[in-house]
Amino acid sequence: MSLRYQLNIRILFSSLCILILGGSIAIWQARHAVEKEIDSSINLALQLITFSLSRASQTTPTETDWLARLNSLKETRHLSIQLKKPSGQIINITHDKLATDAGNRPPQWFIDLVGAQYPKAEHQITSPSGEHITLLIMADPLDEITEVWQESMAFFSSIFFLTLFTFLAVHMVFNKAIKAIAVIVDALKVIETGQYQQKLPKFSTQEYDSIARAINHMTGVLNEAKQQNRSLTQHSLAIQEDERQRLAQELHDELGQSLTAIKVMAVTAAHEKANVSKSTESIISICDHLMTVVRSMMHQLHPLILTELGLKATLEDLLDHWSARHPELSLAMACSDEVDHLEQKITIQVFRVVQECLTNIVRHAQANKVTIDLEIGHEFGARKLLRLEVKDDGKGGSPEMIKSGFGLLGMRERITSLGGEFTIQTQPQQGMNIIASIPLT
Structure with a gap:
C-alpha cells in the first residue's frame, strides 16, 4: 500500500469522524434547545392567560373583548392553543405559519431525532356568558425544529467546507512531500547500482534538505572510497607484478648463475687432472651464497x-x-x-x-x-x-x-x-x- 493511499485513507477517516462527532453534538444541542424553548413557551402562555383572566375578572368584559384577548395568544410561538367547548367542539386559536410552508419543512428523520414527547397543558376558564371552556395548550415545535434545522445546515456546511479545505491543504502538503520522497528514492536506486556521482537537489523543506545533504555527503565519501580502493588495487597489482619481476630477476641472476657455476665445477672435478679440493671449496662457497639469497627471499615473502x-x-x-x-x-x-x-x-x-x-x-x-x-x-x-x-x-x-x-x-x-x-x-x-x-x- 503506497504512502499516498494510506494518507488519503487516514485523512478521509478523520474527516468522517469529525463530521459524525460534530453532527451528534449538533443534534444533541438542537434537541436540548427545542425542549428548553417549548417549556419556556408553555410557561409563558400560561402566565399570559392567567394574567389576562385576572384582569378580566376585575372588569365586566364583553364576549368580543374576551375573544380578542384569547386571539392575542396566536402570536405565541411553538404552541398550539385550542378551546374545547362542553359540546366537544374544538376552536383553534393559533396556527403554525412556518409549518404551512412546505419548502421550509425539515426532513422527517431530523424531526424524529430532535423531537420528543412534550406535555399538554389544560386550563379551565369561564366565558363572559358563563360557559365553562377548556383551554388546551399543546407543544408545536415544528417551527423551532425548522429554525434548528436551518442553523444545523449552516453549521454542517461550515464544517464540510472547512474539512474539505483542510483535506485539500493537507493533500497538497503531503503531495509535495511525497514528490520529494520519490526524488530521494529514485536517487537511492541509482546510487544502489554503484553510481556514486548521483547527487540530490536542494529541497525547500528543511528536513528533506538535511536528508539530501546527508545522502550527498555519503555518496561523496563512497565515491572517494571507491576511487581510493581502485587506485589501491591498481597499486597493489603493480607492486605484485614488480615483486614477481624482481624475484624472477633474482632467480635468474643468482640461482641460475650459481647453479650453472656448480654444474661447471662438478664437470671439471670429474676430470682426472682436476683440482678436486679447489672445485669442492668453490661449490661450497657458491652453496653458502645461494643459502643467503634464498633466506633473504624467504624473509621478504614471509x-x-x-x-x-x-x-x-x-x-x-x-x-x-x-x-x-x-x-x-x-x-x-x-x-x-x-x-x-x-x-x-x-x-x-x-x-x-x-x-x-x-x-x-x-x-x-x-x-x-x-x-x-x-x-x-x-x-x-x-x-x-x-x-x-x-x-x-x-x-x-x-x-x-x-x-x-x-x-x-x-x-x-x-x-x-x-x-x-x-x-x-x-x-x-x-x-x-x-x-x-x-x-x-
Whole structure:
C-alpha cells in the first residue's frame, strides 16, 4: 500500500469522524434547545392567560373583548392553543405559519431525532356568558425544529467546507512531500547500482534538505572510497607484478648463475687432472651464497621467525635490521609478551603495518627518533583491544598527502580488514603519529 493511499485513507477517516462527532453534538444541542424553548413557551402562555383572566375578572368584559384577548395568544410561538367547548367542539386559536410552508419543512428523520414527547397543558376558564371552556395548550415545535434545522445546515456546511479545505491543504502538503520522497528514492536506486556521482537537489523543506545533504555527503565519501580502493588495487597489482619481476630477476641472476657455476665445477672435478679440493671449496662457497639469497627471499615473502618465535621477536629482529642499515635513526620499542599469543592473521598484518611504517619513515620522514608501542588492553565493556602506536619526530605531512599515500592506504585497509580503527595524527614539521586499534576475540 503506497504512502499516498494510506494518507488519503487516514485523512478521509478523520474527516468522517469529525463530521459524525460534530453532527451528534449538533443534534444533541438542537434537541436540548427545542425542549428548553417549548417549556419556556408553555410557561409563558400560561402566565399570559392567567394574567389576562385576572384582569378580566376585575372588569365586566364583553364576549368580543374576551375573544380578542384569547386571539392575542396566536402570536405565541411553538404552541398550539385550542378551546374545547362542553359540546366537544374544538376552536383553534393559533396556527403554525412556518409549518404551512412546505419548502421550509425539515426532513422527517431530523424531526424524529430532535423531537420528543412534550406535555399538554389544560386550563379551565369561564366565558363572559358563563360557559365553562377548556383551554388546551399543546407543544408545536415544528417551527423551532425548522429554525434548528436551518442553523444545523449552516453549521454542517461550515464544517464540510472547512474539512474539505483542510483535506485539500493537507493533500497538497503531503503531495509535495511525497514528490520529494520519490526524488530521494529514485536517487537511492541509482546510487544502489554503484553510481556514486548521483547527487540530490536542494529541497525547500528543511528536513528533506538535511536528508539530501546527508545522502550527498555519503555518496561523496563512497565515491572517494571507491576511487581510493581502485587506485589501491591498481597499486597493489603493480607492486605484485614488480615483486614477481624482481624475484624472477633474482632467480635468474643468482640461482641460475650459481647453479650453472656448480654444474661447471662438478664437470671439471670429474676430470682426472682436476683440482678436486679447489672445485669442492668453490661449490661450497657458491652453496653458502645461494643459502643467503634464498633466506633473504624467504624473509621478504614471509618471515619464518614470525611463525617460529612470535611477533615480539620478529619486530625486534626488524628493528635490528633497520638500525644496522640506518645507525643515525634511534629506534625504541615497548612490546608486551602477550602479543606472541595473537591469531596468525592479526600477527602478520601488524608486522606488515610496522614494516610499512618504518619504510615510510626512512624514505620520507627524515626523522631522528621512532618509538613503537604495542600492547593489549581493555576497553569499556571488558573487551580486549590490541593497540599499536608508531610515532616519529619527522617532517610530518598535510591531510592531502595522507589521502594520496598508497602506503598509508594499504595500512588502513589492513587494520580495517581486522575490524579495527586506523588513525593518523600529523602536522607539517611536527612528526607523525599512527594509531591502530584492533579488537580481539
